[in-house]
Amino acid sequence: MTAEGSSQLAIGRVGAGALVIDSVVFDLDGTLWDTSATCAIGWNRVLDRHGIAFRPITEHDVRRVTGQPHDACIREVFAGLPEAHVLTLMAETQLEDNKLVAQLGGELFPHVEAGLRRLAARYPLFIVSNCQAGYIEAFIQWSGLRACFRDFECWGNTGFTKAGNLRALVERNRIRHPLFVGDTPGDQAAARECGVPFLYVDYGFGVCRDVDRRFSSFADLTTWLLDPTPPTP
Incomplete structure (x- = not known):
C-alpha cells in the first residue's frame, strides 16, 4: 500500500461513506498566518545590535525559509557568515521574533479567525510547528485565539522533527482520527510518516503534489471540515 493510501486509514468511516474525524492539527506559519515582515524587523535588529555586516533582511528572505526549524532558517539565510555570527543570530533572533510577534503580531490569513472559532465548537484543535519555543504562545496571545486550541507542540520545545512532534501530540492527547x-x-x-491524512492549503508558502485534499482558502477548508465528504474513489 502506498504512503498516500495508508494515510487514508486514519479517517474512520461510518455508514454510507461518512467520515470520522476526531481532531484537526494545524501547521502555523503559512497555514494560519504570516509573520515574515515582523520577523525581518527582528533579524535586522540583531544584525545591528552586534554590528554584523550583512545586507538588510526582507520579509521575502524570511518567507523563503519558513517551515524549517529556526536554526536551519538562519543557516540558510545567513550562509557565508562566520560560525560565531551564525550562532549569535540563531540564539537572539528567536528571542527577538517572539518579543516582536507578541507586540506586532502578523497577518492572519482571510477567514482564519472566524473559521477557527467555528471549528473549535466542533473539533478539538491543535498546532504543530517547526518554530522556536514561545512562538506559538505569542501567536495565541496576540490573536486572542487561545481558547480555540487544546494543545500544541514545536521543534523549540522538543528538538523533534515535525513528524516526531505530530506523533507526540497525537499520542499525548489520545487522538485516533486526526487530520493535519x-x-x-x-x-x-510529516503527515504521511505518521499515517495522518493531509489537507493542503495552497495559499501558503509551499507547493505540494499528490495531496489528500487541496483548499484555496481557509473559508473553503472550514466549510469542508464542518461537512466532510469522502475522497472520490
Whole structure:
C-alpha cells in the first residue's frame, strides 16, 4: 500500500461513506498566518545590535525559509557568515521574533479567525510547528485565539522533527482520527510518516503534489471540515 493510501486509514468511516474525524492539527506559519515582515524587523535588529555586516533582511528572505526549524532558517539565510555570527543570530533572533510577534503580531490569513472559532465548537484543535519555543504562545496571545486550541507542540520545545512532534501530540492527547492541515512538502511528509491524512492549503508558502485534499482558502477548508465528504474513489 502506498504512503498516500495508508494515510487514508486514519479517517474512520461510518455508514454510507461518512467520515470520522476526531481532531484537526494545524501547521502555523503559512497555514494560519504570516509573520515574515515582523520577523525581518527582528533579524535586522540583531544584525545591528552586534554590528554584523550583512545586507538588510526582507520579509521575502524570511518567507523563503519558513517551515524549517529556526536554526536551519538562519543557516540558510545567513550562509557565508562566520560560525560565531551564525550562532549569535540563531540564539537572539528567536528571542527577538517572539518579543516582536507578541507586540506586532502578523497577518492572519482571510477567514482564519472566524473559521477557527467555528471549528473549535466542533473539533478539538491543535498546532504543530517547526518554530522556536514561545512562538506559538505569542501567536495565541496576540490573536486572542487561545481558547480555540487544546494543545500544541514545536521543534523549540522538543528538538523533534515535525513528524516526531505530530506523533507526540497525537499520542499525548489520545487522538485516533486526526487530520493535519499545512502548506509545505515538509508538512505533507510529516503527515504521511505518521499515517495522518493531509489537507493542503495552497495559499501558503509551499507547493505540494499528490495531496489528500487541496483548499484555496481557509473559508473553503472550514466549510469542508464542518461537512466532510469522502475522497472520490
